[in-house]
Every structure is written in structure tokens, then in C-alpha cells.
Amino acid sequence: KNEVEQSPQNLTAQEGEFITINCSYSVGISALHWLQQHPGGGIVSLFMLSSGKKKHGRLIATINIQEKHSSLHITASHPRDSAVYICAVGEFGNEKLTFGTGTRLTIIP
Amino acid sequence: NAGVTQTPKFQVLKTGQSMTLQCAQDMNHNSMYWYRQDPGMGLRLIYYSASEGTTDKGEVPNGYNVSRLNKREFSLRLESAAPSQTSVYFCASFRDRGFGELFFGEGSRLTVL
Numbered sequence: 571k572n573e574v575e576q577s578p579q580n581l582t583a584q585e586g587e588f589i590t591i592n593c594s595y596s597v598g599i600s601a602l603h604w605l606q607q608h609p610g611g612g613i614v615s616l617f618m619l620s621s622g623k624k625k626h627g628r629l630i631a632t633i634n635i636q637e638k639h640s641s642l643h644i645t646a647s648h649p650r651d652s653a654v655y656i657c658a659v660g661e662f663g664n665e666k667l668t669f670g671t672g673t674r675l676t677i678i679p
Numbered sequence: 680n681a682g683v684t685q686t687p688k689f690q691v692l693k694t695g696q697s698m699t700l701q702c703a704q705d706m707n708h709n710s711m712y713w714y715r716q717d718p719g720m721g722l723r724l725i726y727y728s729a730s731e732g733t734t735d736k737g738e739v740p741n742g743y744n745v746s747r748l749n750k751r752e753f754s755l756r757l758e759s760a761a762p763s764q765t766s767v768y769f770c771a772s773f774r775d776r777g778f779g780e781l782f783f784g785e786g787s788r789l790t791v792l
Contacts, residue, residue, distance in 0.1 A: 574721070603781055613769060613783040656722070666737060669721035
């Protein structure tokens with residue numbers, strides 16, 4: 571079974587700071603997902619990665635397949651970015667995803 | 680609106696009662712999933728359906744049953760609810776075999792007294 575670890579578990583930063591959230595996994599994967607969950611809210615997909623880097627607005631996701639590691643970066647952070655960010659991985663030939671426990675991000679104005 | 684719709688959003692049950700959580704997606708996705716989310720734990724898979732007519736157990740299937748009624752709908756049934764099933768339940772769908780964007784329902788908060 572793939573083990574997915576996220577760090578840090580909690581992160582508090584000032585508005586405008588550059589944010590990095592990390593995700594490591596133990597077994598080779600077919601794809602990695604970054605998800606966002608606002609307090610009391612639903613879960614939305616931010617990125618799906620199988621290699622390289624993707625950018626959407628102020629969000630950037632990277633993955634290093636050899637090192638089994640992915641990072642989610644937020645530039646010019648804003649209080650509305652406050653949420654739990656969840657990493658999930660899928661494996662070849664496996665219908666199931668394995669989820670990390672999430673990183674709770676709080677951006678202070 | 681395209682997406683995943685699940686009902687009800689909130690439910691309170693007494694121990695031993697039964698209920699069904701409904702989930703429907705209108706994106707013609709093959710794969711559908713039911714997860715539960717508990718404080719301090721990652722999302723855990725209860726059951727999934729890779730295609731219409733097939734269902735398989737996930738990590739925590741005990742106490743639950745599912746039905747893939749058609750390609751759109753995937754329901755989760757609690758036959759005899761227990762306090763340990765107090766949780767937030769999410770339905771999700773993929774286009775195919777875990778690839779592509781994940782879509783989640785808004786969640787169903789279930790409390791079993």
C-alpha cells in the first residue's frame with residue numbers, strides 16, 4: 571500500500587508570503603492529485619500531475635517522479651487561500667487513490 | 680450544472696436505523712467512489728465502482744452496502760447504523776481509472792446517536 575505523507579500538518583503565514591506544501595509517497599504512481607477543502611466545505615480538484623509542473627493562477631504544482639515527491643506552491647498568498655490542502659496518489663492498474671491527511675493552511679491578513 | 684450531487688447534506692440517525700446516501704454525476708464518468716472523512720485521518724475509501732454493474736470494497740467497507748444503479752448513480756446504504764459511522768461522507772467520480780480531474784460531491788454529514 572502506498573504511504574502518503576504531507577508536511578507540514580499545519581501552516582500559518584502572513585498575507586503575501588510564498589507558501590510551499592509538500593507530499594511524499596512510497597510507491598511509484600500513475601498520477602498525483604492536489605485538492606483543496608475550505609472549512610465546512612466540499613473538496614475541489616486543483617491539479618492532476620503525472621510529471622513536471624503545472625500552473626494555474628497563483629498556484630504551482632511540481633512533481634519529481636524519481637524522488638517520489640510533489641510540492642504545491644502558492645504565490646502572493648491571500649486569506650481566501652486558507653483551507654486544507656490534500657495530496658492523493660493513484661497507482662497503475664489500481665482504481666483506488668491513497669490520500670494524505672492534509673495540510674491546514676491559515677493566511678493572516 | 681455539471682458535477683456530482685449527493686443527498687442528504689445532513690442526517691441524524693439513532694443506532695440501528697438504516698439510511699441511503701444518494702450520489703449522481705452527469706459527466707458520463709465510469710468510476711465512482713464513496714469516501715468517509717474523519718478528523719485527523721485522510722479520506723478513506725468505503726466502496727468504489729469502476730463501471731456500471733461493478734462494485735468493489737475499499738479500505739473500510741464493513742457496515743456499508745452500495746449499488747451502482749446505472750452509469751449516473753451510485754448509492755451507499757447503512758443497514759444498521761452505529762455511532763462509529765458518524766462521519767462526513769463524500770461521493771466522487773473520475774472519467775476513467777483514476778485519471779483526469781477528480782470531482783467530489785459537497786459531502787453528507789451523518790451523526791449516529
